[in-house]
Amino acid sequence: MSRLYDWGTSVVLEQVDAPAPPHNGDLVIELEAAAVTRLDLGLMSGALASKPDLPFTPGTAGVGTVTAGEPELVGQRVLVRGAGVGLERPGTWAERTTVPRSAVRVVPQDTDAALAATCYSPMVTGWAAADPVGRIKADERVLVTGPAGAVGSMCVQMAARAGGRVIALVRSEKEAAAVPAAAAEVLVGRNSENMERLGAYGGVDAVLDTVGGDTVPALLPVIKPGGRVVLIGYVAGRTLTIDLPALLTADVSLLPMNMVRRRVPDTVFRNLLTELSEGTLRLNTTSFAFTDLNDALGALTGGGTAGTIAVTM
Structure with a gap:
């Protein structure tokens, strides 16, 4: 013990x-x-x-x-x-x-x-981020931050399974190697070239943010009007500072994840665990x-x- x-x-x-x-x-x-x-x-x-x-x-x-x-x-x-x-x-x-x-x-x-x-925690958090909270739909462009981590990797797979085109944003080539194959595209760093790629086609429909810190204000210009950000983690910082006029103009919804209050149906848990055991999810x-x-x-x-x-x- x-x-x-x-x-x-x-x-x-x-x-x-x-x-x-x-x-x-x-x-x-x-x-x-x-x-x-x-x-x-x-x-x-x-x-x-x-x-x-x-x-x-x-x-x-x-x-x-x-x-x-x-x-x-x-x-x-x-x-x-x-x-x-x-x-x-x-x-x-x-x-x-x-x-x-x-x-x-x-x-x-x-x-x-x-x-x-x-x-349990990464599995059901990824499920909730993509389904009941993020409401990811087919053909949406979905950006996932921290996609090499446990929760982020599940967000990538769940968003892709919902039909989204997943873009994984990582900090290094080492992290890029750990991103699940379900991601349609992997971008390394928030440089100007990658921001242009994210802003293409009118921007991304949704962001599943597992890192926190300054992520939302930095990505706000590349999120489509009426888009949404699921706030999941805060390893990069516990405080969110954002310009309210910019947020209101962008018309982006901030959706906090709270898995303490959210009830996960037993059928969802069993089905996801079966998929993990069989290798459908990784x-x-x-x-x-x-x-x-x-x-x-x-x-x-x-x-x-x-x-x-x-x-x-």
Whole structure:
């Protein structure tokens, strides 16, 4: 099990007693793999508004088998996430953990553990960005920023699947190599030549922005009047400063993504996971041994790994 003893420090791996028998509808999960995410980093930094008591076991998502609790679920393979797991109550960075029934969804027995543990957030965010929020239609020109990342790569594939002509905007040739093949075009950098290409044919119909920062004001001139921007991430900056007359003149809608409030139907989740398992959709996942958890955290903070990161038990 991993234990965090102070905010802003690494976790310590140690042996502890097995979880107590479940009560009040809880389930005991024997974990196969756990996700390592930026939300976990936020918890470890102590920057989140709500902080659990220390020492604490982080880990906001994982996959494993139910070994005790609701009889109908015992023996079932499940995805664990939500319901405060890894934020308010002990998380998935452990060989075994106890979670509420509301934190699990059954997953197929043959799904790769690391993929199943890490896919939920990028997978359903990409789906929501292209479908219920972005409303991507056939033949629309769709610009995706940060398309080499986990969420961005799913946005590329989902927008293309909706019939959009996807243009991927990256910062470097290295990132360009990691963009899914579903992108119709890959542009490196926001130079004048690429801005002209984006502005061709009247501009782009929609932007799926996973990076934030100054992206919207910089791209506003190449978005069609009546176009829309789905605001998904903010790795390039948490503050959006925009000239209101320019935004009103452009008549562009800003659509914030909030996956906390959005309910993802079980059928959508199952269908997307099946597509990932079969290779129809692709998500790069890098796995580390659980004993190398701090190396996995280093890979996440270093930014050199495209896609998701997992530890396997």
